[in-house]
Amino acid sequence: MIRLKYWPLVIKQITRHRVRSVLTILGVAIAMYLFVAIQAMQQGVAQTTEATAADTTLVVYREDRFCPFTSQLPEYYLQQIEAIDGVVSAVPIRVVVNNCRASLDVVTFRGVPRDLFESTIGQNIRFSAGTLGDWQKRSDAALLGETLAARRGLKVGDQFDAAGITVYVAGILESDEPQDQNVAYVHLDFLQQQVDRRLGTVTQFNVKVDDPERLGAVSNEIDELFASAEQPTSTRSEKAFVAQIASDMIELIGFTRYLGWGCLVAVLALVGNAIVLSVQDRIKEHAVLQTLGYPSALIGRLIVTEAAVLGLLGGLLGASAAMLTIRLTHLSFSVDGLSIPIEAGPVLLALGMALSIALGVAAGLVPAVQAARRPIASCFRAV
Amino acid sequence: MAMIECRQLSKTYRKGASIIKPLDSLDLDVEQGSFLALMGPSGSGKTTLLNLIAGIDQPTSGSLTIAGQNIAALSRSKLASWRAKHVGYVFQLYNLVPVLTAYENVELPMLLHPLSRKQRHERVGTALSLVGLADRHDHYPRQLSGGQEQRVAIARAIVTDPQIIVADEPTGDLDKPSAHAVMSLLVRLNQELGKTLIMVTHDAATAEHAGLTLHLDKGQLVEQSVTAAFSGETATTHADEGGDA
Numbered sequence: 001m002i003r004l005k006y007w008p009l010v011i012k013q014i015t016r017h018r019v020r021s022v023l024t025i026l027g028v029a030i031a032m033y034l035f036v037a038i039q040a041m042q043q044g045v046a047q048t049t050e051a052t053a054a055d056t057t058l059v060v061y062r063e064d065r066f067c068p069f070t071s072q073l074p075e076y077y078l079q080q081i082e083a084i085d086g087v088v089s090a091v092p093i094r095v096v097v098n099n100c101r102a103s104l105d106v107v108t109f110r111g112v113p114r115d116l117f118e119s120t121i122g123q124n125i126r127f128s129a130g131t132l133g134d135w136q137k138r139s140d141a142a143l144l145g146e147t148l149a150a151r152r153g154l155k156v157g158d159q160f161d162a163a164g165i166t167v168y169v170a171g172i173l174e175s176d177e178p179q180d181q182n183v184a185y186v187h188l189d190f191l192q193q194q195v196d197r198r199l200g201t202v203t204q205f206n207v208k209v210d211d212p213e214r215l216g217a218v219s220n221e222i223d224e225l226f227a228s229a230e231q232p233t234s235t236r237s238e239k240a241f242v243a244q245i246a247s248d249m250i251e252l253i254g255f256t257r258y259l260g261w262g263c264l265v266a267v268l269a270l271v272g273n274a275i276v277l278s279v280q281d282r283i284k285e286h287a288v289l290q291t292l293g294y295p296s297a298l299i300g301r302l303i304v305t306e307a308a309v310l311g312l313l314g315g316l317l318g319a320s321a322a323m324l325t326i327r328l329t330h331l332s333f334s335v336d337g338l339s340i341p342i343e344a345g346p347v348l349l350a351l352g353m354a355l356s357i358a359l360g361v362a363a364g365l366v367p368a369v370q371a372a373r374r375p376i377a378s379c380f381r382a383v
Numbered sequence: 384m385a386m387i388e389c390r391q392l393s394k395t396y397r398k399g400a401s402i403i404k405p406l407d408s409l410d411l412d413v414e415q416g417s418f419l420a421l422m423g424p425s426g427s428g429k430t431t432l433l434n435l436i437a438g439i440d441q442p443t444s445g446s447l448t449i450a451g452q453n454i455a456a457l458s459r460s461k462l463a464s465w466r467a468k469h470v471g472y473v474f475q476l477y478n479l480v481p482v483l484t485a486y487e488n489v490e491l492p493m494l495l496h497p498l499s500r501k502q503r504h505e506r507v508g509t510a511l512s513l514v515g516l517a518d519r520h521d522h523y524p525r526q527l528s529g530g531q532e533q534r535v536a537i538a539r540a541i542v543t544d545p546q547i548i549v550a551d552e553p554t555g556d557l558d559k560p561s562a563h564a565v566m567s568l569l570v571r572l573n574q575e576l577g578k579t580l581i582m583v584t585h586d587a588a589t590a591e592h593a594g595l596t597l598h599l600d601k602g603q604l605v606e607q608s609v610t611a612a613f614s615g616e617t618a619t620t621h622a623d624e625g626g627d628a
Contacts, residue, residue, distance in 0.1 A: 292492040293467020377440040
């Protein structure tokens with residue numbers, strides 16, 4: 001944009017009105033903090049609900065039920081589901097949550113058969129602490145998703161209780177699947193006894209299909225199989241399932257994108273206002289620079305660079321603070337036992353900063369062009 | 384060939400409903416190395432003429448040739464480049480950038496030239512030494528007296544070694560001792576370094592430092608006077624040649 005030798009000029013102009021510059025940077029930072037936080041929520045929704053070509057998981061739920069407390073299916077459906085052509089594996093899961101409403105701090109217990117864990121869910125996870133053996137040894141053992149463990153400050157060997165169930169932490173899991181990051185995996189029979197006082201009832205079946213293109217066909221076959229049973233099923237891809245169950249929450253999060261755009265407009269207005277004031281203060285100075293031989297284009301670029309620096313500093317501050325907050329709090333939206341993570345990575349940080357710079361440049365353009373086009377002699381007359 | 388040639392030079396601009404003509408068909412030749420003072424009442428066109436010669440304003444009609452270049456025909460960007468190479472401007476109110484030190488102010492025009500930091504440093508040092516302010520290089524304008532500020536402004540005007548220095552009432556805002564010091568400096572630049580110097584002033588005593596004083600009124604040259612000490616002065620008006628001044 002400008003050569004290195006002109007940078008001291010830009011820096012001196014920014015620090016010239018320290019209070020004004022600091023307030024502008026803070027304003028931009030607050031707006032970008034909100035923008036990044038909103039984008040992190042939007043990303044979480046996209047990650048959990050947008051289907052990809054590689055998706056091969058189906059969720060079998062009780063028909064016309066949308067809450068883990070009301071979806072009850074016989075565990076013996078498992079054998080019939082496993083027998084369907086195209087099904088690679090199926091796992092019955094009992095889901096219990098400590099809070100069925102939308103919340104930022106929900107503990108979701110997922111009861112899974114001890115012998116099926118490794119061949120099904122175990123395929124997608126890595127242990128950051130503890131081992132599968134530790135989990136298998138104790139009936140009250142739980143494997144915690146890393147987000148849940150971090151949010152609750154739990155480590156291997158701890159005990160904790162939620163929803164009236166006390167478990168022993170046998171391991172901490174890492175996973176790329178959003179639904180694995182915020183759960184406590186326990187033994188199915190343990191959870192059934194704790195909640196139902198009897199065995200044989202599960203909330204859902206997670207079914208792995210051999211070919212993503214066969215998801216529709218297999219789901220239809222499952223639902224047809226149990227259509228006339230006492231507990232009919234409704235089978236969807238895992239992401240479609242999340243999208244339906246958490247639709248209210250997703251709609252709400254979707255609305256926040258307008259707030260995000262509002263934040264960007266705020267950045268534009270803040271930087272624009274600061275630069276307009278700054279340029280108005282320096283009409284004569286710019287005329288002096290032009291008298292010395294500074295071309296109009298260079299004057300314009302100096303002003304745009306000032307605006308871009310204000311945007312960059314505010315963006316860096318706001319986006320970094322948002323990332324730090326998200327990383328430290330490990331919050332995620334949960335509804336009906338499903339988790340929508342709030343995630344901010346380096347890409348989002350870079351996006352926030354790039355947008356701040358771009359908005360700074362945009363905000364500086366008009367005053368820069370005006371300053372560059374003003375006839376020199378009239379500037380001296382005007383002041 | 385004269386260093387500066389003005390032919391039928393006119394400047395017109397609109398102010399509300401009325402049209403102002405601060406310069407009206409002016410013809411003027413200025414030889415290289417001259418020291419010319421422009422005098423006249425307010426609105427006589429002296430500052431307009433100075434601005435046209437400095438290339439910070441453009442004539443409405445006529446030609447203005449400086450060192451063989453018709454600057455009236457230059458585009459805005461080429462005119463900026465021309466100014467950077469050929470003209471140093473000294474303002475009445477110094478117009479230093481307040482957030483820059485004396486050194487940085489003098490360095491400003493040097494940034495436009497393809498010089499290394501070391502070369503810039505040497506040139507700025509030389510210019511500040513010439514105006515006697517080498518020891519004030521790190522002072523901000525607010526830490527300098529008016530006379531010192533004007534000397535820094537002169538250093539800024541000469542640091543690129545321009546052929547022409549224009550000064551718009553350079554002593555107009557100074558007390559007598561400071562004004563004397565500034566004028567001595569300008570005379571040195573003219574006499575020792577051979578700079579062509581054109582100065583606007585209201586003060587007859589200040590104009591005495593120049594070799595030739597041109598009096599303007601209503602955009603036209605009405606009188607010229609040669610200072611005794613500069614009998615060989617070298618500006619002519621075409622009115623003189625035509626004998627109808």
